Amino acid sequence: MLHALLHMAERERPMTSDELAVCLSTNPVVVRRTMAGLREAGLVASGRGHGGGWTLARPLEDLTMRDIYAALGEPMLFQMGNVSESPGCLVEQAVNHALDDAFRDAEAMLIARLGEVTLAALADDFKRRFAEHRARLKPHG
Amino acid sequence: MLHALLHMAERERPMTSDELAVCLSTNPVVVRRTMAGLREAGLVASGRGHGGGWTLARPLEDLTMRDIYAALGEPMLFQMGNVSESPGCLVEQAVNHALDDAFRDAEAMLIARLGEVTLAALADDFKRRFAEHRARLKPHG
DNA sequence: TCTTCATGTAATAATAATAGTTACGAATCT
């Protein structure tokens, strides 16, 4: 998704799902499905018909990785998802009790960090790396 | 696995893979596969033939959840596994650069917490919950 | 209005990862 948004930021006109699918080497329908979540969160807008496609709804400076995380439904950050669920099993309840705070703290910390990274900063860093990359390939150009 | 170890701690004799499989409602071969990792880490021992089975190699007081985490091969704690991989993709490299420290810190924090929880403490907590559970079911017994 | 282009979405298929099963060899005890 980050790929998609950075690509979109560098274009004037909307990008179609087909174009994005090529960039991400995936399928247009998959693009639409995922972008739908971002649209509902107000991060992007979609237009139908001739000249339609996807556009950023906000400038990159106003978008953080946390926004995207939230827009994608705040998916579990940890593999041990069921640790915090607490079903009937008493052993799991004991484990939960021992680790709940740790997971909560770790999650809060990560989400705070996501909020500190704007897509504009990512785009800048990407451009710098891209320039380096080209310089390495063609040092005498 | 924690279920298995707590069960084993409450028995004098070794537990067979078949017995453990019933406790965990899974398959004996799956039990053997997973316990093999714990054995290689020195947490449990296995014996073959008549009277064989699985035994704890250390007392519960000396076992922490961190030991088990290490014995299982230190599996990724986070869903975003590839964030720290850094393949050719420059966008991912930029993301990695922005978040690597955050993930490292969060992981270190979680692992430290795992190291604070002994299986003995888990067992105690489990027993307390179990007693409560029985009292709730049969308050006048 | 009619055609073309693009998203919206449901239904289905393909793929990959995980878990379970079968089968048999090797080791151990009675």
Add this chain to the structure above:
DNA sequence: AGATTCGTAACTATTATTATTACATGAAGA
């Protein structure tokens, strides 16, 4: 020898994710 139990390879089943197909809906332009 015979019963028991782990060790392990090969295979199957299940589940979750991703990809594809198909068609409906809406928007721009001739």
